[in-house]
Amino acid sequence: MxxxxxxxxxxxxxxxxxxxxxxxxxxxxxxxxxxxxxxxxxxxxxxxxxxxxxxxxxxxxxxxxxxxxxxxxxxxxxxxxxxxxxxxxxxxxxxxxxxxxxxxxxxxxxxxxxxxxxxxxxSANGVGAHMCLREMKVGPGDTVLIHAAAGALGTFAVQLALAWGASTVIGTASEANHDYLRSMGAVPVTYGDGLVERVRALAPDGVDAALDIAGDDALRASVELVKDKNRIRTMISDELATELDVPAVTPKRSNAQLAELAELHTQGKLRxxxxxxxxxxxxxxxxxxxxxxxxxxxxxxxxxxxx
Missing domain, CATH: 3.90.180.10 (Medium-chain alcohol dehydrogenases, catalytic domain)
Incomplete structure (x- = not known):
């Protein structure tokens, strides 16, 4: 072949x-x-x-x-x-x-x-986002921060968080991708210096959970913004996560997750x-x-x- x-x-x-x-x-x-x-x-x-x-x-x-x-x-x-x-x-x-x-x-x-x-x-990014958000216990009423939200994994994470009841999803991305994030229902914010302050301005009541798909700076910002480190995950910065006492992602893939993703797509909640x-x-x-x-x-x- x-x-x-x-x-x-x-x-x-x-x-x-x-x-x-x-x-x-x-x-x-x-x-x-x-x-x-x-x-x-x-x-x-x-x-x-x-x-x-x-x-x-x-x-x-x-x-x-x-x-x-x-x-x-x-x-x-x-x-x-x-x-x-x-x-x-x-x-x-x-x-x-x-x-x-x-x-x-x-x-x-x-x-x-x-x-x-x-x-x-x-499946790969969909299941990856599913694993992380479940471990972060994302659910109704949460304010969730997704770093690198315009990429494939971020795209799934934004939509899954909203499908599972998050009230606000803030997504970091370059300005060229802000309209894309808005089209999925996320509130866009620009990368770079001053990110923590920009996120706090958007979420005055605080951030409940954060997913880092961008790297060390994003993970450090997440630790500043989220009170409970158990509600932070990274798919990029494993060594820094250990240093900061952020839990590692536990790989758990199954066809039940795939079936849930498929159903959400059929319902128009996941694209x-x-x-x-x-x-x-x-x-x-x-x-x-x-x-x-x-x-x-x-x-x-x-x-x-x-x-």
Missing amino acids: KAAALTSFGGPEVLTLTEVATPQAGPGQLRVRVRSAGVNHFDTAIREGWAPPTVDNSFPVVPGNEYAGVVDQLGEGVTGHSVGDEVFGYCTLGAYAEYVVVSAEQITAKPESLPWDIAGGF LHIRQALPLAEAAEAHRSIETGHGRGKIVLLVDSAP
């Missing part, structure tokens, strides 16, 4: 279209013929040589941790799914390819109203802006684009138009 794969670690140029072995579904697994795959900073870290402790990153390495496609093979013991099912889901590696093999726990049904390009970029949709052969360009930072919405790879 064709895949955007690595045979060495390095810059975006090491990610090339190549032929790799087509995976087969084993017991308890199913195979998805991929229509689209999301591009994430997790993938760029893999490309540079990082890997979680339990991941084998021996070459060739196929990045990609989210996808949408059609089930085309069932392993022994798989129930509740059929060949031909349209699904979207998550994995750790392997989604930048024509086929990916996963467990049934890693997928959910794709609603008809969810376009293929958006579905391919829906995703596609910044770029590139063919699989241009995966390196997708990595160059995501690494520029300050982008609006999601970058996806279009893998196959007719599985």
